[in-house]
Amino acid sequence: MSSSTALQSFSLENDILSVPPQDEIWKFDAEYNRKINREAPWAKDPHYFKLCKISAVALIKMVIHARSGVPHEIMGLMQGKVMGTTLVIMDSFALPVQGTETRVNAANEANEYMVEYIQGSEKAQRQENAIGWYHSHPGYGCWLSGIDVNTQMNNQKFQDPSSPLWCIDPNRTISAGKVDIGAFRTYPENYTPPNVAASEYQSIPLNKIEDFGAYANQYYQIDVEIFKSSLDDELLGLLWNKYWVNTLSQSPLISNKAYAVSQLADLHQKLSKAQTAVGGTRASAPILKGTDHKGKEKEEKKREDNQLAKSVKDGTKIAVEAQHGLISQIIKDVVFSMRPHTGSAAPTAPLTSVLDTSMNVDA
Secondary structure (H helix, E strand, C coil): CCHHHHHHHHHHHCCEEECCCCCHHHCCCHHHHHHHHHHCHHHCCCCCCCEEEEEHHHHHHHHHHHHHHCCCCCEEEEEEEEECCEEEEEEEEECCCEECCCCEECCHHHHHHHHHHHHHHHHCCCCCEEEEEEEECCCCCCCCCHHHHHHHHHHHHHHCCCCCEEEECHHHHHHHCCCCEEEEEECCCCCCCCCCCCCCCCCCCHHHHHHHHHHHHHEEEEEEEEEECHHHHHHHHHHHHHHHHHHHCCCHHHHCHHHHHHHHHHHHHHHHHHHHHHHCCCCCCCCCCCCCHHHHHHHHHHHHHHHHHHHHHHHHHHHHHHHHHHHHHHHHHHHHCCCCCCCCCCCCHHHHHHHHHHHHHHC
């Protein structure tokens, strides 16, 4: 195991695409940029943007920034451009904001820093515009809270295309190994999206579920692709070394201890709530003929099963992440604490047996 091997694994895990340096994605067309900003087709179609492409360098900078702020939220800005219905993120930079465990507050200092950074970029021939912002949700997933929705609505109303809003969960990124990130756009006010599709299930803490459900239909998620060129490899390698050392020197089970404890506490609350719902079920009094008694029973049973099924998914997720953390720690111990062996026994035999056992449990 080495830094370069880990970087290759990270690239595969996050589906990072290699794009030739000659590709048009690296070129900034000033005339096209003025034209599409003048026409503003996104103002006529709430679903105009279909894809977000982000540079691997920008992504690593965002992950490092988000991880440095735990347990507090952080905030940053991104630079990029519009290419048809695709938003391309070329770079990202942190903003000096005051963060708490539930929100970030951007004061005048952050606004002044943002203006100076953009002006400095122009002098350095970086012509990309400020095109969206990002912030972190440490431990509670990638979705938009009520504050996020209101902030993004105002940005899209007065500064479009200052989109999208990116959300990253540094705790889940460390636990899962894959970057937990999402890109979002909000709908215009008084707009009802047609045929709202059910989003992929994700574990939301019980104290956040109400906020999640109240605003779930006021925004949509955009597909994300990560890209890099061969010219990015050196810069990406330098950033990766910092990310790699910080990740390697700590066990996810230790660095994410508070997150793991909060997950277990949240699972306990959800199971207690489901148990109360099941225990509170009573045999109902006889119903007059013609009433839909069976339909109500099925609806209640479905609701109870749904709560239990979600709790099972959350429990499985916690167990898998704990197993991965143990496997990671064992590998690090074998690689970095290995002593010279004089016998004929293979030094990796204990590791192999442990990994086999863990994989059997995981399966």
